Amino acid sequence: MPDEMSPSTSESRHFVFEQLADGVFAAIERDGGWAISNAGIVDLGGLTVVYDTSLTPRAAQDLRRFAEEVTGRAPDIVVNSHYHNDHIWGNQVFGPPARIVSTNRTRELVLTDGQVELQSCVAEASDRLISLKEQDAAAATQDERNALSLWIAYWEGLVQELPHLTVRLPDITFDTRLLIHGARRSLELIEFKAAHTGSDTALYLRDEGVVFASDMLFVDCHPYLGDGDPHRLLKALQDLGALGAAAYAPGHGPVGDLTDLRLVAAYVGDCLDAARSLIRAGSANAASIRKLPIPAKYEAWQLRQFFAGNIQWLCRRLGQTWVDEAEQSTLFGS
Ligand SMILES: [Zn+2]
Numbered sequence: 267m268p269d270e271m272s273p274s275t276s277e278s279r280h281f282v283f284e285q286l287a288d289g290v291f292a293a294i295e296r297d298g299g300w301a302i303s304n305a306g307i308v309d310l311g312g313l314t315v316v317y318d319t320s321l322t323p324r325a326a327q328d329l330r331r332f333a334e335e336v337t338g339r340a341p342d343i344v345v346n347s348h349y350h351n352d353h354i355w356g357n358q359v360f361g362p363p364a365r366i367v368s369t370n371r372t373r374e375l376v377l378t379d380g381q382v383e384l385q386s387c388v389a390e391a392s393d394r395l396i397s398l399k400e401q402d403a404a405a406a407t408q409d410e411r412n413a414l415s416l417w418i419a420y421w422e423g424l425v426q427e428l429p430h431l432t433v434r435l436p437d438i439t440f441d442t443r444l445l446i447h448g449a450r451r452s453l454e455l456i457e458f459k460a461a462h463t464g465s466d467t468a469l470y471l472r473d474e475g476v477v478f479a480s481d482m483l484f485v486d487c488h489p490y491l492g493d494g495d496p497h498r499l500l501k502a503l504q505d506l507g508a509l510g511a512a513a514y515a516p517g518h519g520p521v522g523d524l525t526d527l528r529l530v531a532a533y534v535g536d537c538l539d540a541a542r543s544l545i546r547a548g549s550a551n552a553a554s555i556r557k558l559p560i561p562a563k564y565e566a567w568q569l570r571q572f573f574a575g576n577i578q579w580l581c582r583r584l585g586q587t588w589v590d591e592a593e594q595s596t597l598f599g600s
Contacts (some may be wrong), residue, residue, distance in 0.1 A: 280325035281305070283332055284521060287474035289450065291336060292515040293320075293329055298415060300423030301325035303352040303517050306469060306478040309337040310448025316341045316364075317469050317478050318517075319356030321420065322427040326356025343367055343446065345455060346436055347480035348463040349375035350493075351383050352420075353517065355427075357434035367444070368436035369457045371465035376435060379464075384433060387424055395421040413570060458482060460495045461502035462517075468506060475512040482506065485519030485526045487568035489533065491576040496534050496583070503531045518569070529563075536561055537573075541580035550581040 280299035284292045289309035295301040306317035307329070314337040319326045333341050344360045346368040347353055354376065357366055368376075398418045405411045444455040454470040462481040469478040481490065482502050491499070506514070507527045514522050540558060544550040555577045560570060 278325075278328040278332065280320065280322075280328050281332070283307075286476050286513050286515065286521065287471070289337070290471060290474055290476055291332070292478070292513075292521050293332070294520060295320075295518065298419050299325060300419060300427070301329075301352075302416070302420050302423065303350075303481075304515060304519075305329050305353075306515055307333045307336065307341075308453055308469070308471065309450065310446065310453060311450025313343060313446065313448040314339050314341045315343045315345065315446065315453065315469075316360065317345045318347050318353045318480060319344060319360065321352040321355050322423045323356050323359050323431065324423070324427060326359035329356065330359050340364065345467060345469060346372055346376070347468075347478075347517070348372055348466045349380045350463065350481065351380070351387065353480065354380075355431060355433060358432050361434075365438050366434060366436040367438045367440070367455070369465045369467055370439045370441055371457075371459070372463075372467065373436045373439050375464050376433065380433065388428055391421055391424045391428060395425050413568075416569070458502040458505070459498065461499040462490070462494045464493075466494075466502070470509060470511070472509075475510070476515070477506060477509055477511040477513070478515045479506055479517070479527075481517035483514055483516035483522065483527060483530060484569070485514075485516040485522040486566070487519045488564065488570060488572040488576065489530055490569075490572050491534065491537065492572075492579040496538055496580060500531055500534055503527050503534075533564060536564075537576050537580055538584070541577055541584050544577070544581055545584055550585070552578065555581070 280296055280301040281293040282296055284294060286292055291307040293305040295304055300322040301320040303320055305320055308315040314333055316333055330341060341360055341364050344364055344366045346366060349372050398414055398421060402411055402414050442457050446453050456468045456470055458466045466480060466482050507524055514527060516522055544554055555574050558577060560573050
């Protein structure tokens with residue numbers, strides 16, 4: 267089982283650090299902190315690797331400090347799993363000589379969709395924060411306030427950090443697979459195309475049975491489907507499951523296992539079914555989508571506001587493409 271690190275090395279308002287194997291750590295986002303997403307640290311032996319850098323330089327500094335404490339060296343290699351801001355906007359904290367590695371497609375997306383994301387965040391951050399604080403003040407229940415707290419932290423972090431944020435680009439890129447070898451162990455970077463974004467990279471430690479899956483896996487929270495292909499995500503979840511790892515570190519939520527991969531696959535299947543029903547009934551519109559109840563098995567999950575957006579995205583996609591029902595039913599034998 268993962269161990270939480272002792273207080274001397276785990277002090278961070280942005281992350282909780284968990285040891286998954288000797289020299290392998292998951293950095294799990296803390297509620298109210300400015301990381302907003304999880305990250306990982308791997309001591310390869312003579313090479314320290316950091317997987318994802320969080321939303322803000324402030325949180326990334328804690329990640330860097332922790333990596334230095336537990337591996338005895340500054341990070342040499344930083345992996346960007348995909349282009350979304352909450353995974354890479356801490357890049358600048360890992361200045362040279364650290365090298366940033368991503369797939370070719372992810373680097374392209376940082377320069378295109380990522381730039382659009384940056385410009386809209388700069389334009390919106392102050393207003394979004396004010397609006398969320400007003401919603402928080404008017405919230406009637408603790409549940410409502412809990413649902414808002416992540417987004418308040420997200421925009422608060424951006425308002426504070428955007429003035430000095432520079433998106434450092436990946437400087438080493440690859441396609442499909444990349445192996446990195448240290449004195450102590452090797453790691454494998456595996457690309458999945460169009461699963462969660464145009465390109466997503468998992469980090470696999472074969473001998474340790476550990477996978478860092480980034481946003482192809484969300485644990486105890488609604489996944490974000492709005493930038494990928496649901497069928498490719500299902501295939502990616504199947505392939506990640508076939509690695510047979512003991513621990514799967516997600517992009518959001520606590521460290522999980524194979525059960526959590528299956529749950530996300532079931533969720534994607536349920537959302538596809540809901541979208542198809544709406545299309546068949548001629549009611550694939552925002553008003554009907556908003557009325558859809560969240561299925562009981564996902565009721566306790568965080569990020570519940572993603573549910574309606576996911577259904578809406580799938581309605582749009584299904585309206586454009588033919589969906590092979592058989593492809594989905596083969597997953598996980600379910
Ligand atoms: Zn993402």
